[in-house]
Amino acid sequence: MTATTADPAAGPRPTPRLRRPGGAGLGLGVGLATSYLSVVVLLPLAAIVARASGHGWGRFWSAVTTPEAAAALRLTLVLGLLVAAVNAVVGTLIAWVLVRDEFPGKRVMDAIIDLPFALPTIVAGLVLLALYGTTSPVHLNLAYARTGVMAALLFVTLPFVVRAVQPVLIELDREMEEAAASLGAERFTIFRRIVLPNLLPAIAAGTALAFARAISEFGATVLISGNLPFKTEVASVQIFSQIESDNTLAAAAVSTVLLLAALAVLLALQAMQRLGVRRA
Amino acid sequence: MGRSGRVLVALALGAAVVVAACGSSDTGASSKDTTAPGGTGAPTAAGGPLPAAQLSLVAYSTPQAAYDQIIKAFQATPQGRDITFTESFGASGDQSRAVEAGLAADVVAFSLEPDMARLVKDGIVATDWNAGVHGGMVTASVAVIAVRKGNPKSIQTWADLTRSGTQVITPNPFTSGGARWNVIAAYGAASNVGKDDAAGLAYLDALFKNVPVQDNSARAQLQTFVGGKGDAMIDYENDVIFAQQRGQALSYVVPDQTIRIENPVAVTANSKHQEQARAFLAFLYSPAAQKIFAQNGYRPVVSGLISPTQFQTPPGLFTVAQLGGWTKVNSRFFDPTTGVMAAIENKLGVATKK
Amino acid sequence: MPSRGGRGALRAVAVGYLLALLALPLGLICWRTFANGAGPVWHALTSASARHALEVTGSVAVVAVVANTLSGVGLAVLLVRHRFPGRRLLDALVDLPLAVSPVVVGLALILVYGRTTGFGAWLAEHGVKVIFALPGMVLATVFVSLPLVLREVAPVLEEVGIEQEQAAWTLGASAAQAFRRVTLPAIRWALAYGVVLTLARALGEYGAVAVVSGRLVGKTQTATLFVEERYQNFDQPAAYAMAVALAAVAVGILLVINLLRPREGS
Numbered sequence: 001m002t003a004t005t006a007d008p009a010a011g012p013r014p015t016p017r018l019r020r021p022g023g024a025g026l027g028l029g030v031g032l033a034t035s036y037l038s039v040v041v042l043l044p045l046a047a048i049v050a051r052a053s054g055h056g057w058g059r060f061w062s063a064v065t066t067p068e069a070a071a072a073l074r075l076t077l078v079l080g081l082l083v084a085a086v087n088a089v090v091g092t093l094i095a096w097v098l099v100r101d102e103f104p105g106k107r108v109m110d111a112i113i114d115l116p117f118a119l120p121t122i123v124a125g126l127v128l129l130a131l132y133g134t135t136s137p138v139h140l141n142l143a144y145a146r147t148g149v150m151a152a153l154l155f156v157t158l159p160f161v162v163r164a165v166q167p168v169l170i171e172l173d174r175e176m177e178e179a180a181a182s183l184g185a186e187r188f189t190i191f192r193r194i195v196l197p198n199l200l201p202a203i204a205a206g207t208a209l210a211f212a213r214a215i216s217e218f219g220a221t222v223l224i225s226g227n228l229p230f231k232t233e234v235a236s237v238q239i240f241s242q243i244e245s246d247n248t249l250a251a252a253a254v255s256t257v258l259l260l261a262a263l264a265v266l267l268a269l270q271a272m273q274r275l276g277v278r279r280a
Numbered sequence: 281m282g283r284s285g286r287v288l289v290a291l292a293l294g295a296a297v298v299v300a301a302c303g304s305s306d307t308g309a310s311s312k313d314t315t316a317p318g319g320t321g322a323p324t325a326a327g328g329p330l331p332a333a334q335l336s337l338v339a340y341s342t343p344q345a346a347y348d349q350i351i352k353a354f355q356a357t358p359q360g361r362d363i364t365f366t367e368s369f370g371a372s373g374d375q376s377r378a379v380e381a382g383l384a385a386d387v388v389a390f391s392l393e394p395d396m397a398r399l400v401k402d403g404i405v406a407t408d409w410n411a412g413v414h415g416g417m418v419t420a421s422v423a424v425i426a427v428r429k430g431n432p433k434s435i436q437t438w439a440d441l442t443r444s445g446t447q448v449i450t451p452n453p454f455t456s457g458g459a460r461w462n463v464i465a466a467y468g469a470a471s472n473v474g475k476d477d478a479a480g481l482a483y484l485d486a487l488f489k490n491v492p493v494q495d496n497s498a499r500a501q502l503q504t505f506v507g508g509k510g511d512a513m514i515d516y517e518n519d520v521i522f523a524q525q526r527g528q529a530l531s532y533v534v535p536d537q538t539i540r541i542e543n544p545v546a547v548t549a550n551s552k553h554q555e556q557a558r559a560f561l562a563f564l565y566s567p568a569a570q571k572i573f574a575q576n577g578y579r580p581v582v583s584g585l586i587s588p589t590q591f592q593t594p595p596g597l598f599t600v601a602q603l604g605g606w607t608k609v610n611s612r613f614f615d616p617t618t619g620v621m622a623a624i625e626n627k628l629g630v631a632t633k634k
Numbered sequence: 635m636p637s638r639g640g641r642g643a644l645r646a647v648a649v650g651y652l653l654a655l656l657a658l659p660l661g662l663i664c665w666r667t668f669a670n671g672a673g674p675v676w677h678a679l680t681s682a683s684a685r686h687a688l689e690v691t692g693s694v695a696v697v698a699v700v701a702n703t704l705s706g707v708g709l710a711v712l713l714v715r716h717r718f719p720g721r722r723l724l725d726a727l728v729d730l731p732l733a734v735s736p737v738v739v740g741l742a743l744i745l746v747y748g749r750t751t752g753f754g755a756w757l758a759e760h761g762v763k764v765i766f767a768l769p770g771m772v773l774a775t776v777f778v779s780l781p782l783v784l785r786e787v788a789p790v791l792e793e794v795g796i797e798q799e800q801a802a803w804t805l806g807a808s809a810a811q812a813f814r815r816v817t818l819p820a821i822r823w824a825l826a827y828g829v830v831l832t833l834a835r836a837l838g839e840y841g842a843v844a845v846v847s848g849r850l851v852g853k854t855q856t857a858t859l860f861v862e863e864r865y866q867n868f869d870q871p872a873a874y875a876m877a878v879a880l881a882a883v884a885v886g887i888l889l890v891i892n893l894l895r896p897r898e899g900s
Binding site for chain 1: 640641644648651652655656658659660666705708709716718720724729730731736738740741743744745746750751776777780809834838839840844858859861873877881884885887891892
């Protein structure tokens with residue numbers, strides 16, 4: 001599973017050189033595709049925004065600023081940023097080790113990186129609770145704690161930066177580095193001045209994806225967070241509990257905030273990619 | 281006795297089934313001659329195998345383990361030999377709404393009567409569902425106070441729950457049926473079964489100031505409590521026993537005054553297998569089934585089956601009927617806009633819309 | 635390029651991080667699951683409710699994979715081979731499901747098809763149940779895995795170009811023939827890859843399905859919901875057994891993906 005498979009903003013494609021004869025067939029195709037996507041994606045998402053804004057701005061605002069909702073959104077944002085930051089550093093580091101290092105077991109390590117993408121999220125939560133829960137054999141109980149929620153988010157976001165950086169690092173021309181080294185440049189200087197600038201777009205894209213995933217994750221966090229408002233309750237868990245209480249207005253309001261955040265990340269990614277393409 | 285023909289029928293049915301169940305445990309001999317006399321509710325009340333059918337049991341989540349065992353026991357009787365089951369378990373209110381919305385069910389079991397009343401209103405359950413000798417209730421329990429193992433905060437009474445610095449876990453009564461039992465148990469105890477209304481209301485107010493989390497369901501609150509949150513938890517006795525049986529380190533106290541919890545069960549009016557469904561319903565009141573319920577922490581509704589010391593009967597046990605019944609209690613306490621609990625929750629900033 | 639010491643430190647951090655986060659927890663859960671041998675695991679997985687959950691998961695996943703394969707290929711052809719007004723918007727819209735929280739997806743479906751909405755009530759009157767039933771769960775699963783086939787097929791479609799198809803048309807092939815004989819063989823590995831990814835996502839979906847299914851044990855409970863429900867009921871052996879079974883499927887899917895990857899685009 002490469003990074004592009006989970007990449008919501010797969011790069012812009014060059015325009016095809018030739019056109020297939022369009023006409024009625026094309027119109028029908030576009031119509032079909034548009035209505036299919038409308039029914040499956042657009043209509044339901046519009047229903048959320050409609051529900052959230054149906055009673056005016058005032059109600060929406062008060063729904064997302066109740067102490068519980070505001071705390072959940074704040075926690076989601078902070079954890080999302082933290083998780084993105086850790087991924088940016090550790091993900092790049094792991095990619096580096098996978099590409100530039102040689103040691104027994106490297107292939108296995110490379111293979112298991114993708115596991116969080118393939119593993120059901122609820123299983124991810126359960127797996128973490130086995131080692132870091134109330135029955136922890138290493139006496140590290142992260143259940144019902146913010147650190148536990150963060151561990152769950154780190155688990156599910158692990159592959160994003162690694163898989164974004166890895167291919168760039170493989171293709172990176174090492175001659176420049178070697179030249180710099182022969183001129184006596186320090187290792188860290190070489191990394192900072194030559195390698196890092198080349199990796200930066202990939203790191204940024206992977207980090208953005210990790211952030212988007214972290215703020216929307218539910219399955220992995222639900223068992224670990226333990227439903228404690230103000231303490232461990234992230235936005236998705238809060239939405240779920242509001243749905244359970246049939247309080248769809250509050251759920252839709254918080255959902256709208258998450259939706260806007262997801263949209264913003266998507267747009268940022270597309271802008272980043274367009275910029276990257278132009279520079280190249 | 282003899283108030284109406286229905287009661288007689290129900291009694292006959294109950295008796296027939298008791299005999300049938302005994303029969304099945306003593307090699308099934310000579311149970312034929314006790315067939316219920318003309319009981320419309322028990323066509324082939326005892327003995328012979330009923331025509332094969334698949335029954336759909338839709339129940340609330342807590343008695344899942346009990347029903348799994350009871351169904352096996354039923355299928356081991358001559359009567360239930362050819363009857364198979366599909367079982368569905370979930371939150372009581374969700375299950376009730378799902379049946380209302382068209383989920384096929386032959387037998388329904390809920391945690392509290394209003395979930396049954398919803399189906400009665402829609403005609404899915406007959407209005408006389410509670411006419412039997414046990415009033416349609418198949419199991420009973422009491423509201424108890426669960427505490428940490430060894431009771432480190434020495435919590436013994438309802439009054440101990442309102443001490444400052446004591447954290448009490450109870451679910452949101454606007455989403456959880458279990459929480460409603462908890463609220464009226466606390467109110468009933470503090471108000472001396474409704475005699476001192478003001479004291480009851482003041483107690484609820486003080487109690488909920490000590491509730492740090494209101495989960496959506498009894499099961500979720502149990503997770504919260506065993507996860508380490510809170511000093512005490514108000515819960516069904518059977519739920520606490522369930523957790524204990526699965527190795528969770530907690531104990532509980534039965535307050536002197538508390539409510540008797542009763543769980544309704546009924547055959548749906550639109551069931552296509554009335555005969556088989558009624559036979560199963562009757563089996564639920566058999567000693568075998570009631571004993572299985574008792575093993576799973578429920579108090580049997582049929583008396584004389586278990587050792588009197590297995591469950592402690594508090595001196596001040598009261599019922600929801602003594603507080604005016606569910607209709608009155610629901611509108612007084614749990615109306616989402618005008619209820620007593622709505623006012624308390626609004627002060628705490630908890631959602632009451634349902 | 636880093637010195638031996640520096641390289642060793644980097645390696646230690648990378649390996650340590652993966653061990654602590656991934657390998658050790660997974661290993662521990664496997665070990666605990668099989669602590670009493672394979673018998674109890676098999677028993678837990680063949681209980682009536684576990685079998686039913688697996689059936690539900692299977693049927694939902696199959697429908698979602700078929701729907702997303704058809705729509706994915708169709709959309710890919712449309713987006714790659716044609717220029718039309720609104721194409722960019724459609725392109726962006728297709729990616730949205732991957733960024734939206736599963737719980738939000740579930741809520742969205744409830745707000746459209748739930749019994750409190752006019753449309754949902756109308757459907758219910760005509761005997762169509764969406765929420766608390768399989769159709770809603772299929773819709774949720776289709777939503778969350780919508781772009782996976784498309785995003786694998788589109789780049790390959792781009793790469794192979796259109797010349798061969800045009801040659802086929804020149805030789806008098808119909809559009810269907812050209813697709814079957816020329817386009818399909820060209821995209822088959824990417825398609826297979828996309829299908830496997832969709833399958834993995836569909837089998838593992840939890841949040842969206844948790845919201846729309848009502849989580850009725852024995853009715854709408856999927857394998858992932860089974861894991862959660864058993865865990866909440868202190869039935870750790872059954873929860874672990876199903877979790878390990880799902881993890882084994884995930885590992886199998888990863889192996890298939892690794893087999894498919896080198897052939898991609900060839």
